[in-house]
Amino acid sequence: MANLLDTVQDRTYDAIVIGSGATGGWAAKELCDNGLKTLCLERGRNVEHIKDYPTASKAPWQFEFRGTVPLDKRLDHKSARRLDEATLHWALKDDEQPFIQEKPFRWFRGYHVGGKSLLWARQTQRWSDFDYEGPARDGFAVDWPIRYKDVEQWYTHVEKFAGVSGGKDGIAVLPDSETQPGFDLSCIEKHFKESIRKNYGDTRHLVQARCAHLTDPQDIHKQQGRSRCVSQRQCNRGCIFGAYFSSNSSTIPWALKTANLTMRPDSVVHSIIYNDKKGKKGKATGVRVIDAKSKDVIAYYAKIIFVNASTLNTNAILMNSKSSRFPNGLGNDSGVLGKYIAWHNYRGKANAQSDGFKDKKTAGGSPTHAYIPRFRNVRERDTDFLRGYAIGIGGGRGSRSDTDPIGDQLRENLLYRNLGNWNISSWMMGEVVPIEENHIRLHNELTDKYGIPQLIVSCDWTENDDKMVKDYMEQSEEMFEKAGFINITSVDTHSPPGSDIHEVGGVRMGNDPKTSMLNKWNQLHHCKNVFVSDGACMTSTGTQNPTLTFMTLTARAANHAVEELNKRNI
Ligand SMILES: Cc1cc2nc3c(=O)[nH]c(=O)nc-3n(C[C@H](O)[C@H](O)[C@H](O)COP(=O)(O)OP(=O)(O)OC[C@H]3O[C@@H](n4cnc5c(N)ncnc54)[C@H](O)[C@@H]3O)c2cc1C
Secondary structure, three states, X not given: OOOOOXXXXXXXXXXXXXXXXXXXXXXXXXXXXXXXXXXXXXXXXXXXOOOOOOOOXXXXXXXXXXXXXXXXXXXXXXXXXXXXXXXXXXXXXXHHOOOEEOOOOOOOOOOEOOHHHHOOOOEOOOOOHXXXXXXXHHOXXXXXXXXXXXXXXXXXXXXXXXXXXXXXXXXXXXXXXXXXXXXXXXXXXXXXXXXXXXXXXXXXXXXEOOEOEOOOOXXXXXXXXXXXXXXXXXXXXXXXXXXXXOHHHHHHHHHHHOOOEEEEOOEEEEEEEEOHHHHHHOOEEEEEEEEOOOOOEEEEEEEEEEEOOOHHHHHHHHHOOOOOOOOOOOOOOOOOOOEEEEOEEOOEEEEEEEOOOOOOOOXXXXXXXXXXXXOOOOOOOOOOOOOOEEEEEEEEEEEEOOOOOOOHHHHHHHHOOEEEEEEEXXXXXXXXXXXXXXXXXXXXXXXXXXXXXXXXXXXXXXXXXXXXXXXXXXXXXXXXXXXXXXXXXXXXXXXXXXXXXXXEEEOOEOOOOOOOOEOOOOXXXXXXXXXXXXXXXXXXXXXXXXXXXXXXXXXXXXXXXXHHHHOOOO
């Protein structure tokens, strides 16, 4: 690993990748596969696959607090809200990166090698042209500079390497993926699927959600040292089988094997260095890093730079990269940097039960769930809101035991648990339309412990989102009723933006440099050797879980960068 005493030459690479999460891992893999000496800068600690999953094989009784997060940890780890004792090793301490919520916003981060690829739920649905054409058709944001045909082969490329399970469903809004056999639906999900088919014909579908888990590992996965999913459903502790895709199990070790990758954890990127002297033909020359342990400032240099620090951090790094050519942030001639932030709308939830299937119970479980692809405003506008929502569906049968008694009765109750009704729950994943007002910016004075300006997040719901939640609740209840379910409820949780963990935008792609930051290859229009291919590049959000599309755009951009480098265009 390079240190302060190294010469500039020692600190010079062909490529630098900022961030080692889901997209940084892909950038590193593709660049290294193409022979580029690549440095991956990661602000968090190192996490080595298997070795650094401390709770992966622990039994429930081996946890000191029986799974709950101890109080002292809750005080300084607000992000621990979504974690438990088994996953607490991924929690971020609040003082690592304070930020300002001008409006309430939940920002869930994973700062370690692998980023949130160790935390994600691995849902991987492709986009279709109903998504890529959305802004142009519905007249919001700006037109995407690409269409499905431009990315189709790259979806396949990513899916084959990562390994995605699921069916071939033949649905226009959800193009088929390159899949391995899907997990079975539960009996209540199968019943609901059949009811939807009977009641809505070809206009609505329930399918098994596609999920980045290996169910039938191929040679390419065995070469990565990964094996089949055994449905332990302890994925978020870190998977010792490498059955689900993470940077740690897949792309990073693969890139390391090429001997072209240097990983530098504990490296907080402060800004990108721009060469002002060359005027309009200027390029970025490197990256300024603060060593998280020593606080030393170190510069690294490269011909191309990939910014994959996750949506909001990627925006922050560009905003903090000021020069006399770019006083408002690198590449920001258009003034759109940090604007048009969007996310997914997970506010709506619904629940129901069935009094049938009493002869069946859940044994084991699938690490994924069922999925109803978007059905609103698909071919024409059929509601009073723009765009639509997909629905996640999970059905299972739990058991209850009355633990109020003591002594023999308590023992009896624990030994012979009561099987309850089958339960089915549903959650919306709505498309939030990007608007200029939903933005992030840097604070003029407040900084974090590394001296980097704090981020101000100013994002809120609009009337479009409210109408969408209402429609989701009505439609969910109707679909549950038609399926004959009982005890139907639905709720608008009014959770703040960000809770859905799918934030996008701020460095959007577009054809016109006056209204966008990136061209169709994810290159900054005005600084061609800098590429942004994480969620920040997204022009709109679609309804699908977004990471497959981020990774696909990254693989495509990295291969284009290599071609451009070889042609000496950058
Ligand atoms: C609980 C949960 C469930 C999810 N489920 C799904 C799902 O089912 N499907 C789906 O599509 N998506 C899901 N997501 C979202 C998914 O995890 C993210 O979209 C994805 O990880 C984004 O990839 P990324 O590379 O942009 O960012 P990350 O994976 O977050 O990686 C970014 C990396 O950059 C590093 N970094 C940040 N700032 C700096 C800096 N200044 N200097 C150096 N390094 C820096 C971070 O430490 C991190 O390692 C989920 C997320 C969570 C939290």
